Amino acid sequence: MKNRTFNINQSARKINHFWSLGLFLIFALFSFYIFQLNEITKGMELVKNYDKELRKLSEENKLLEIKFSQLNSMANLGLLVEKLNFDETGKIDYIKIPEGVVATK
């Protein structure tokens, strides 16, 4: 009889351990799942934002490239130079540089 009581107590303790461990695992895995989900969401949001930023920058880059071309066009520069009252180049003189000897006695 004594032995039987001892056995029942022992198996009840084992069952308690089993449930405790199960519960602990459920909570631990659930927390881990939440953590992972959160990380994935954060990651996705980051990728989405970077993607958006990249697209915006690329758009701006394209626009600036075109604007730069337009502003630096000869037609624009011509108008600018006109305002500065520059004289047009007439004759260009080329200086002859003697080959070989630079100075002689």
Add this chain to the structure above:
Amino acid sequence: MSNWRLNLIFFLFVFFGLAIIGRLFYLQALKGDYYRAIAHGQQKTIKKVNGERGRIFFNGGQILAANEEGKFLYISPKEIEDKEETAKAISGIINFSETAILEKIKRDDYFKLLKPKLTVEEINSLKKLNLKGIYLGDSLFRNYPQASMASQVVGFLSGERGQYGVEGYYDERLKGKGGLMEKLRTPWGYLTSSIDRSAMRGDDIWLTINYNIQFRAEGLLQEAKKNLDIESGQIIVMEPSSGKILALANFPNFDPNQYQKYANEEKFALFQNSAIQKIFEPGSAFKPITMAAALEEGRITPQTTYVDEGKVQFNGRNLFNFAKKKWGERTMTEVLEKSINTGAVFAERQIGDEKFLKYIELFKFFEPTGVDLEGETFSINPGLKKGKEINFATAAFGQGIEMTLLQLSRAFSAIANGGKIMNPYIVEKIVGSNVTERKPEITSSVISAKTASQLTAMLVSVVENGYGKMAKVPGYYIAGKTGTAQVPYENKKGYSDKTIQSFIGFGPAFDPKFLILVKLDNPKARTAEYSAAPIFGDLAKYIIDYLEIPPDYE
């Protein structure tokens, strides 16, 4: 707890476990493909995307054609409730007539494009309206930042197809490759799958056209409109040693950003590049070719003389000099200097019609230049090939023989290049996953270096002493020839009062760095001496200064 209870719990665990495993096995292993397909259908959308179109650059890196992100306006007529009000609201913003919009709105459709490219102001105003059934879509648009500059060279993009010029000729290379973009739908929105768009991008094209020379050439044509009231005009600048086209200017030109404005019957011709798509009779500018043939055959020298009677007779028909002038005894050099028609006929007669025809063929007037621009045309000159004596006689001074401006430039480049004829080209390199560079091609040698040199000296004499004086650049020897040709009627025989005035030449004559052809259609000037020659002189001076070419003499 009794053992049987524990065993029952254990049994139930095992039973349900096995049931779940069995079900999972059925869903994932046996029916896996089926459910995977259904899930993909729900989570993924596949969209066809095109790679970005390649850009076009001048040889100095200035952009001629690029892409710009923008928005287009489209409507979903079925979703629009108050059609009249919506049409009224939109018309005020995009500047379209209310009735035109209403017509589109009333259609029984889910998609209708209203305006392809919206301005920033239009986008902001439309966003504020926030109307049902009105949408803004993203798209790439072609932009030509230089507006009308080199418009006939670049062509334009119509829809997804390049037309005319480089856009048309290199459409396949410029066009981006098509691909499929996968969009993954997740509970948190869309996550676009990464697609390497750079790998799909079309090739960039670098032209041989020099931005500064092109700008100057176009400027000169605009001035010619003001000063000489030309109907149209073209200028070609080539590097004779390679065949590179440094400038190809047309007047009038158009803005490829707004090509739709010109797409009507009257203005349609503006899209054509007259340098390669229109044929003309060169007139006296052709005389050096006749001289080249006679010199090469050894039948004349620059000093050979003949007596000009003011006309030549052919089966009762007379061919006269310009203004019916009589020149008396003249050398072949003077024939070019004074542009004497009968002298050119004399030179042609020295070699005979058959050999003359052979030289015209050798100078490649019966075949296209093969330039890398869309729509090049050429004439097989059926009239000339009939073999009538009078046809060869008139062809000797450039009448009754047809060609494009580029064909004439190519033939002249042989004179400037020691007799070697070069194929003209306009694309320097194509930059894609690798770089393809174009190398100059010598197609054949037409005349000897000696003949080329003799002819060059004769052409220098034209500029120094003849009708080409206005093309002179102080300090430099320039070789060139004027050409004033009457324009033949389109639908009947004979010539109208209109003239085509041209000047073709190269410089510095004995070490040529450039060849220029100026052609003006019906200028208010008597001959090319007072119209095309001075323009040639201006442009030659500009190029000499720009390329820093040292002078031939003080």
